[in-house]
Every structure is written in C-alpha cells, then in structure tokens.
Amino acid sequence: MKKRVRKTPGKIRMLKAKFKRKHGYSLDLENPRTLSEKIQWIKLNGNIKRFSKYVDKFRVRNYVKEKIGEQYLIPLFGVYDNVNQIEWGKLPNSFAMKTTHGATWNLIVKDKTRINRVSAKRKLRRWLRLRYYTITGESNYRNIKPRIVIEKFIKDPTGDLKDYKFFCFHGEPKFIQVDGGRFSNHKRDFYDLDWNNIPVRLKYKHFQEPVTKPSRLNEMLTIARKLSADFAFVRVDLYYTNEQIYFGEITFTPANGFKPFRPRYYDELFGQFLDISKYI
Structure with a gap:
C-alpha cells in the first residue's frame, strides 16, 4: 500500500542518507517493508505527537496504574x-x-x-x-x-538487572528483547514467546549463556498485551527481579529506527506484523 510522505524534500533526502549509512540498504518510504523502514514512515506520517503522555516518564505512570495497577510501578x-x-x-x-x-x-x-x-x-x-x-x-x-x-533503585541479587522488552504489534507481543550488563558489558538477546532464542543481533553482543526464562513470563506477556492494546506498534519494557515485575517504559520508535538487525531478514520479519495504515 503506497502512502504519500508529507515532509520537505530536503528532510527526506537527509533521512534517506542517514538510513542508508546506518542500515546499508535504501529507505523505501512508499512501500516500507522492514520494521526500521516503517518506523521512519511512522515518524513522518504517523502523528505520533499524540503519544507524548505515554513516553513522558512521569505521566505514563497514570496510564500504567489504570491499565494494570500501581503494584507494577517502581x-x-x-x-x-x-x-x-x-x-x-x-x-x-x-x-x-x-x-x-x-x-x-x-x-x-x-x-x-x-x-x-x-x-x-x-x-x-x-x-x-x-x-x-x-x-x-x-x-x-x-x-x-x-x-x-x-x-x-531496583536491583537483582545476581548483580545484573535485566530489562525485558516486548515488541507488540496491534496489541499482541511477538518478540522479546532481553538486555543485561547495561552499565558494564552490555549484552542483548531475542526470544520468541515460547522462550526459544532467536538468532538475531541488534547492536550488542549476545549473552554467553542463555538467559533463564522468567518464572512469571506469562504474567509479563499479559501485562504487555494490556499496555499495548491501544496501539498499532509499541515496545513495552519490564523489569523482573526478586519475583517482582516492574514497569520500565513504553517506546513507539525503538532506537529511532536506526539500529540495524543482523541478519536483515529479521528486520523484514518484525516489519511483517505492523500495518502502518492504522496510523492514518
């Protein structure tokens, strides 16, 4: 489905040049296929200013309280x-x-x-x-x-507080990004909903050992569904430590759409789940 991009030619040229430099392939704004392309399209055409209250680190607390309860708030x-x-x-x-x-x-x-x-x-x-x-x-x-x-300040007994990031499309989580070693030796892995490791790299190196599946993963998935239900695409970030789940943040444009997936196949796979016509 072709959509008209509504920004100035100069801005589009700069965006395309940066995208090509970061990803190694040309940005197609008329027929975006990868998630990274669709994020760029959303930034230009999606009227995402209306999402400000959800990315505001203070105001989002009210949304979380209404949707899932304040027990999940730090x-x-x-x-x-x-x-x-x-x-x-x-x-x-x-x-x-x-x-x-x-x-x-x-x-x-x-x-x-x-x-x-x-x-x-x-x-x-x-x-x-x-x-x-x-x-x-x-x-x-x-x-x-x-x-x-x-x-x-929340911490994990292991000394490595992991961040579980749920990629949700039209209210349904599809992939889980796990980050650890944020302030020392940053590691990152991806899992499907059955906790099978996905062989994709997004900037950081993989964990040396598989990340243990959270015992309350099903509850975390339910939380992700509730917090993402009102949006076409959002990443819901949660912490899990001492058997407690905490809300981290909501992100509509992860990494600003400029971190390359390796291999690129997964950029296309993630992108297949997002219908950008929902932003019109």
Whole structure:
C-alpha cells in the first residue's frame, strides 16, 4: 500500500542518507517493508505527537496504574521541575534519577554519600535544557514538560538487572528483547514467546549463556498485551527481579529506527506484523 510522505524534500533526502549509512540498504518510504523502514514512515506520517503522555516518564505512570495497577510501578520518591527543588537529604542512600522528556538521560545513584552533586546537578540541568525531539526527530517526545523523576533503585541479587522488552504489534507481543550488563558489558538477546532464542543481533553482543526464562513470563506477556492494546506498534519494557515485575517504559520508535538487525531478514520479519495504515 503506497502512502504519500508529507515532509520537505530536503528532510527526506537527509533521512534517506542517514538510513542508508546506518542500515546499508535504501529507505523505501512508499512501500516500507522492514520494521526500521516503517518506523521512519511512522515518524513522518504517523502523528505520533499524540503519544507524548505515554513516553513522558512521569505521566505514563497514570496510564500504567489504570491499565494494570500501581503494584507494577517502581516506587516514586519525587518529581521536580528543576534541580534546586531536590531535597537530597531526604532521599534514601540509593535511587534512580531520570528526565521525563527523553531517553538515556538517567543517573543511577547507588551510594549518595559518594556522588559528586555538583557534577550530577550540572548534568541534570543540561538535560532539562535540551529538547530530545529536536535531536532525534521523534515528535512523540515533543509535548513533554522537562522534569526530573526520582524512583527507587531496583536491583537483582545476581548483580545484573535485566530489562525485558516486548515488541507488540496491534496489541499482541511477538518478540522479546532481553538486555543485561547495561552499565558494564552490555549484552542483548531475542526470544520468541515460547522462550526459544532467536538468532538475531541488534547492536550488542549476545549473552554467553542463555538467559533463564522468567518464572512469571506469562504474567509479563499479559501485562504487555494490556499496555499495548491501544496501539498499532509499541515496545513495552519490564523489569523482573526478586519475583517482582516492574514497569520500565513504553517506546513507539525503538532506537529511532536506526539500529540495524543482523541478519536483515529479521528486520523484514518484525516489519511483517505492523500495518502502518492504522496510523492514518
């Protein structure tokens, strides 16, 4: 199904050049087939500004509470409009800080007595000044008030808190991405819903040993279905530690559509499940 792309020729040329550089094949916006191509098409034509409240790291908590219950939310210590509002003395010894309006802008504080507060404040102020959507072109980050969220620091007894990312198409999870070693030696693997390993690589190297199937995987799949039910495509991220499931985030444009699948076959396979006409 051909769809007309509604952006300026200059912007399209730049997008196509970047896509070719990242993926090694030409971006087809008239008949997108791979998931990466369809993400680019969605960014241009999908009116994803309306999804801002779901990628807002604070506002999304209300959506999660309504859909699956607040027991899956990481405990919140506070939300702040600026760094000066943070009462460091009242915070526990460990916590996680993140901004509401972007991705990867996080600070993990394992021991606040050892943190350089001047450096941390400087970094937070810089993030609050930036506008993530102008950097990446993902308009779903556009209508978000920049704030700082501070949550409980959750950890795994193994020392490696894994992140389970469910690729959901039209309300149904199809693939599971598992990330570990996020702050040391990042590893990533993919599994199907029966926990069979899928031989695809997306940027990071594979785990040396197979990841153990979560004992509450079926519950995690149910959560992913409920949180993705209202969307054509979304990645639902969950944590699982100490037999507890926690919501991580919702992502509509994973990796901005620029991380290549190896082999490319899986980019096409993932893309087959997404009907972009649902964005019209």
